[in-house]
Structure formats: structure tokens, C-alpha cells
Amino acid sequence: MNKVFSETGNVLLGLDHPEDNKLVSPSQFSEYTILVITEGEGTFHADFASFAFAAPVILFSTPQQSIYIKETKAVKYAMLQFHSDFYCIEYHRNEVACNGLLFNNIYMEPSLKLAPEELGSYMQLVSQISDEFQQPDPSDIVLRAYLQLFLAKSSSIKIKSIEKQKVFKNDKMDLFKQLLEENFLTLHKPSDYASLLAMTPNNFTKQCTRRFNKTPSLLIQERLILEAKKQLHLTRLSIKEIAFGLMFQDEYYFSRLFKKMTKISPQAFRNTTGISIVADLSISKHY
Template sequence: MIFSPQKDVAIKQYSLQESSSLGNTVFDIVEAKGEFIRRKSNFLVPHRKDFYFFCLVRNGSSRHWVDFVPYTLQPNMFYFSSPQQVQVKEKTEPMTGIMLSFTEEYLQLEGNQVLRKLPIIQNPDNAHELALAPAHMQFLEELLGKMLVEFNTEHSWRNTMLQSYVNVLLIYLSRLYIDQSQTVQRSPDRGLLKKFSAFIDSHYSTLHQVADYADLLNLTPGHLNDRIKQQSGKTAIEHIHERLVLEAKRRLLHTDLSAKEIAWQLGFEDDAYFHRFFKRLTGETPATFRTTIREMYH
């Protein structure tokens, strides 16, 4: 079995401060030089990070899962993940490369808000890796190398220089993302969809109706639904339900909570309704899904 279901009421979450070797709380960059590090606290244990994580891999073969997708590290690849995704480390091996991490707080700093709109941050494909041609690898090696040097010195305007480097990095990665993406739409009018999705991520356990989100966005439910369907091809309620199902699946796989407890955590007052809701959207009962997915993960 590649994971250890949690008996606690919540999947363990690690902050950047806990993950950083220096205890940094907002921004961190470090070079991996082939040291073998296995943190027993999260090896084979489902967990979340509260920060964005980016990793340029020179060499390595570790294996991990992001939600329900397995990844084996390969040389000359770029890996990334977003806050709150459930991850499991299945196999850890020595790695060489450069790892960059920053929190939502970093994106809220003056001048950084625009970064939130970039594809590599929005991640509409829910992707986690980019293949790098030799020219891409060289560019990223040089850029991240400069960031690493700047981070570890005390030059004047150090933070401003780092912010500039991060801007270049995320724009460059976003171009690669679009080139390798299967579903990124070129339409410039997706702002409402992004706001709507962000609200769902923040309120999925308490707000289940389109009208709830329409109130937050100062729109009528009908207008919100029409615009969301225009921008995504799916109705507003489909987005809400997909987010609820994703979180339910995460907890069915990664915790030993009963379906009734999960239903309560996700804002369903009636666990029988949650049972019908889950089966209608997935074709399986919560119990059947848990059994099937855990058999697959053995």
C-alpha cells in the first residue's frame, strides 16, 4: 500500500515554515545536491502543503502522488504543485535540482497580484509537470541559479531583485504551460471563472448553491450561470459539485473517516443525501469508491 489513511479528522497540512530548512515563512529557495533526505513524518502519509512548490530536476527518480495522479521524477523536468492538493511520497531517492516555494501571502505583496492570473498559478489543466528541451533547461538553470545566489546574499534591494526574477520565471513557465497544455483557452474573458473558482475553493464546505456565489459576486444566479457556462463549457452548479466530489474522494482515500463524518465536514446535514449525491455524480457509493480506489493504490 502506498499510503497510510489518516485516523484524524483532517489530512495533515505542512506550512512553509515547517518545510523550509531555514524556517522561512513566505518564500524559500534551496538547492538539492543529492543528499538523501526522508522525513518520516510525511513519508507514505497523505498531506497537504499550504504553499506553491516548484522544482527543477536535474537528476532523480522519486515517486509521489498528487491527488490521484502518480509521478516519477525524471531528469530535465519541471514539477509544480498548488496549495491544498493532497500529496503522498511513495518512494524517495537522492535528487539534484533547485526547489522554490512561496505562499499565498507572497502573491498578495504589492506588485505580485498580477502573478495570480498566470497559467502556471491558475493551472486550469490540473497539471504537475513540464518537459524541458535543452534550451529551456539552460534558461531555467541560469535563472534559478541567479535567484539562489540572490536569496543567500544581503545585497541592496535584494527582495526587489528576487521579485523580478520570480516574475520572469513564472511568465516563462506559463509560456511552456500553454505550449504543452491541452485545454487552456485563448479567450481573454475568463476573469469571472477564476473568481468563481477561487470562491468555491474557499467556501465549498459551507456554500453549495449557485445563489450563494452569485451573492458574493454581486450577480444574479442566472447571469452567473450563463457567464460561467460561456467561459468554461460547464454550468456553475457543475463546478460546485465537482469541487465537493474531489474533496470527498480525497477524504475517502486518505482518511478513515466514515462517510457520515465526511458528509458533515463537507456541509451535508443529511448523510443519506450525501450518499445519493456522490453516487449520482460518480456512479459509485462512497463505500464502493473507497474500496476500489484503495485496491488500485496497493
């Protein structure tokens, strides 16, 4: 595996072409992980969610997500990983627009289906990154530029694919998504949202699962954890301050839920992902 390390020994950028599937069992990485699937098919599991895929496709995961691939037909892939210390997607959101689209979106599958010709252009990019790694003194500037191009290209294709998709239309679930974004700090029970939507709990659960492939309970918890990850990574607030800001009665209950959902404690998450440069800037208020 080709890697660029920080002065403290952390992987900043890595590229691997494993001969066999390395993700047959759940794995967690401190880096953002991108899998360019060139052959095969199977099911991609990310935390509590899962979905089927078939090559060619790109799969995306965020730091410390528990991910693995269950193959139904042998897969081959290139694995590109980067740490936020190497490339901060929040800081560069205007250039690549991938935060909340390719990463950190609980409502969409973290995947990008490719046409054969698109796969070719991506593999050319991967090859260019690999070639730069082979230089006597690989350039961080060049590698960062290739990564930014990779992410910007992916965001552009993803936006176009969303516009073309005939998503199952459901006004109630569109409203639920809006209500969840507005009230996730204060409303933590599916019954709260079922009441607001004037739906029975059973019908609400059925329609939510059909639309998002997740239960209302899971979506509510994921939205809270997504906000917690944001605060841990993008601010210097203490864990106690973050817990109270998320309306938890105490930091211990918050920590237990966070670890239940992510398999890692809030402090360990912050230690491994680091605190973004955005924490010391006022350029961004949203994740």
C-alpha cells in the first residue's frame, strides 16, 4: 500500500490494490475511505445500514464507520483513504461539495454507480496517484490536487444521478426528513414524528423503511450521532458541552449511545479523526 504519513506517524493518504477482499469482516479506519469497485457484486455494510451493489461502483465511508463487504461475486477494488489533516472536506466544501453528498448523509446510500467509460477515467486518476507515490519525493500538493479532482468529479456525477433518478415519491417522508432536521435535538421518539405526520406508528415505520431503507429509530439516532461527530471534529467543545448541547441529560449517557452506534468512544473518535482546522475558523456553521 502506498502511503503518506504525518510527522506523528498517522496515515494522511493511502492507496491500495488488494488482491483479495480485505473487508470480509467489520473494519474501522481513522480516514475517509473510498472503494472503487471494478469487478464483482455483493452487499456493503456501513454501521447499521446495508445495500446491494454491482461493479462498476464507488463506495464511500466516513472515519470510524464500521464497514465490510459481503460478496456474492468476487470483488476487486482500489482503496483510497485520506485523513482530514491531509484534506479537510469541510474547509474545501465550495470546491468539491462532497460533504453531505458523498459523505455524512444518512438519507442516501453512500455509493456512486458508474458507466464503463466513467470507470476508465477514475482508474486513470488512481493510476496517476499511484505514479506520484512512486516518485522519489511524492508531492503533497500534487496528491492533494488529484484527490480534490477525484472528489469534485464524484460530486458532479452524484448530483446528476440524483436529478435523473426516479425516487419513490412520498410527501410524508419528505416532510419527515425536514422535521427530523429541524427537531432532532428535542424529538427523539418515532412516535413524536408519527404524531406530527398524522400517521399510525406502524404505517410510519413501514413507509420510512421503504423510502430510506432504515427504521425511524435508526434515522433519529444516526442524525444525533452525525451531529455529535460534527461537534467532535469541527469544534473544540468539551465532550460534556457537546452532550448538553445535544440535549442529553449527562455526558455518560451520551457516551454510551455514541459508543453503541459507532463502536468507539467520543474521546477516541476525536483522538483518531483529529480536530479540523475549521474549529479555529468562522467560515462554516453547518456540517
